[in-house]
Amino acid sequence: MTTIRGDLEMPTGPARSVPGTRIADGSFVGPGVLDVWQRELDARGLRATGSDSHHDYIASLADRLAFVGVSDIRQEVLPLRRWTPQRVRLALHQEDGAVEVPVVSPVAYSGCTAPQGVTASLSAEPVTGRIGVADVPLPALQARVFDDLDWGGPEDIRHVADYDPATPYERVWLSQDVMREQLSRFAQAGAAGLVLVVDLPAEALHEGYLLYDGVHRGLPAVFVSREQGEHLRAAAARGQVATLVLEAHAEHVETSNVLGLIPGASDELVVLHSHTDGTNGLEDNGPEAILAMAQYLARVPRQELPRGVLILLTTGHFATHTAWGLEDFLDRHRDDLVPKIAAALCLEHLGALPWSLDRQEGVPASEYEFGCVFASPHQAVIDTVRRGLDRAGVTESRVLRPFVPDTTGRSPDGTTWPGDGSAFWHNAGLPSANFITGPGYLLNAEPVIDLIDVAAMRRQAIAFTETVIDLCAAPWADLHARREAQQ
Known part of the structure; x- marks a missing residue:
């Protein structure tokens, strides 16, 4: 897909470099x-x-x-050392068969399973050999937090129209430290896998590329939305069995x-x-x-x-x-x-x-x-x-x-x-x-x-x-x- 669009018209001739003035x-x-x-x-x-x-x-x-x-x-x-996911699947086992659980995405660089995946009981706590279910809440920040960080103070900021300092600022990328903590807890306990439940609806999480710190953790993990999290928490309380598949490979590039x-x-x-x-x-x-x-x-x-x-x-x-x-x-x-x-x-x-x-x-x-x-x-x-x-x-x-x-x-x-x-x-x-x-x-x-x-x-x-x-x-x-x- 490497292209150079030579057909695109661009300005020609000398440009000005005068400090403090506007560019034409x-x-x-x-x-x-x-x-x-x-x-x-x-x-x-x-x-x-x-x-x-x-x-x-x-x-x-x-x-x-x-x-x-x-x-x-x-x-x-x-x-x-690059980590690339290939196939992801999460399924709950029931008396009449397995029920597929929609997954937002794998947790980048988390780990991998064999093609058949890992099958184990779900658990809300870190337990050796089980598949964990853990919550990822969004921090409840407000816009005024950032005003207070300004070098000059709130009075020096030109705000947009109808600005309200109490406007919530909730972003999933602000929760990455929580994700790291949960991964560390379950990995140290010897969990077989982990499902991270992000407190957002599925519509807001299309193929979210998280966690992007490049740490190879050796614990296969996936993200699901808040809707799926409700079902999985209830399943974990019952000790229900699930299968997690995360095929991935690491290579030096x-x-x-x-x-x-x-x-x-x-x-x-x-x-x-x-x-x-x-x-x-x-x-x-x-x-x-x-x-x-x-x-x-x-x-x-x-x-x-x-x-x-x-x-x-x-x-x-x-x-x-x-x-x-x-x-x-x-x-x-x-x-x-x-x-x-x-x-x-x-x-x-x-x-x-x-x-x-x-x-x-x-x-x-x-x-x-x-x-x-x-x-x-x-x-x-x-x-x-x-x-x-x-x-x-x-x-x-x-x-x-x-x-x-x-x-x-x-x-x-x-x-x-x-x-x-x-x-x-x-x-x-x-x-x-x-x-x-x-x-x-x-x-x-x-x-x-x-x-x-x-x-x-x-x-x-x-x-x-x-x-x-x-x-x-x-x-x-x-x-x-x-x-x-x-x-």
């Missing part, structure tokens, strides 16, 4: 081109790390980066980061980053936006761009608990490229519309999916990306501080954030920012093109191109000046 609409890749790119990405479906579909997308991106004018393109190979350069007037760099593996056309469409941004930036005369722009599209997001591909880049280039980095900008999940069960009945969304930028404690970066959010006018203008405890032991202040660009801060201490949204359908391996507003994605891409231009012009000392973290 006609000088940026048009909405028709972005729509084609976005639809082609969505049609690819699941791009699990190291899979054939992922390899093909990486090759396509390398070709297309060259097509839009990026130079010095190369791929840097990383090894991966190679996957790659993609690097390219838009030269500037100096050797200093601003990094423009996203990841290439994903579940659907939103996760992650950052590379598509970056292609459009690169097409503009590559037309800026070199002497007018104070710093070069390093395009970095990394692998490993869906096979690690950390930003594995980015961490490899930072370790591999700690003595050459990293010292030249003035700032970095990561883009994830642009143009996202919210999803609810009402949308299935054709009720249009009234606002965009909740979004924000996480930023390192560098005031020049915080101010620059907030202006970018204001210019885009799509999501709120939240710029949040890192708040997740860092487990790498490298973070300058012991914190990081939940985004693929977090390693710029927690691994290398670099001035950096990470735009991200996290709708409930983010990890569903299904078409989501009707939940992506390409016009909004384009507005974001234009605004973030202006952000890159501002970062290229900002003095190095200003970008690297640290502020105190808020408590």
Whole structure:
């Protein structure tokens, strides 16, 4: 499926690089081109790390980066022990035969069974030799939690119309620590398998790709929806017998980061980053936006761009608990490229519309999916990306501080954030920012093109191109000046 759409018309001629000014609409890749790119990405479906579909997308991106004018393109190979499911089945045994239980998906990297599967009694508690049934609740967060994390405070945020700080923020990806805990409990007890019941209806969980930390646990496990969970909990209380089949295989493969350069007037760099593996056309469409941004930036005369722009599209997001591909880049280039980095900008999940069960009945969304930028404690970066959010006018203008405890032991202040660009801060201490949204359908391996507003994605891409231009012009000392973290 590797294609270069040479028939798509794109702007030509020199582009402007004037800090603090807006990019002319006609000088940026048009909405028709972005729509084609976005639809082609969505049609690819699941791009699990190291899979054939992922390899093909990486090759396509390398070709297309060259097509839009990026130079010095190369791929840097990383090894991966990849886990691939082949057949999944769950059945309850009754006097008149087995009854099939609908499964949302296997738990990625969980384990495998023989072709005949494992047959054992169900149990709500970890018991050796039994198939466990465990709940995965969704955390009951509200929007005000994120306002409180803003570097400036709630008064500095431009909110969307009709904003309510009490709006619930319940997302299945926020429950991944609970999933890990349940898997660990049942694996340590010697369970024969595990069924994780997610507290969402089946309509919200189409082929959910969870848990994506790449840990080979050796415990075959599957996800089911809340409807199936009710039946399975009752069956476990009776000690009913079930059969779980999860055929899968693990193999050693190679996957790659993609690097390219838009030269500037100096050797200093601003990094423009996203990841290439994903579940659907939103996760992650950052590379598509970056292609459009690169097409503009590559037309800026070199002497007018104070710093070069390093395009970095990394692998490993869906096979690690950390930003594995980015961490490899930072370790591999700690003595050459990293010292030249003035700032970095990561883009994830642009143009996202919210999803609810009402949308299935054709009720249009009234606002965009909740979004924000996480930023390192560098005031020049915080101010620059907030202006970018204001210019885009799509999501709120939240710029949040890192708040997740860092487990790498490298973070300058012991914190990081939940985004693929977090390693710029927690691994290398670099001035950096990470735009991200996290709708409930983010990890569903299904078409989501009707939940992506390409016009909004384009507005974001234009605004973030202006952000890159501002970062290229900002003095190095200003970008690297640290502020105190808020408590």
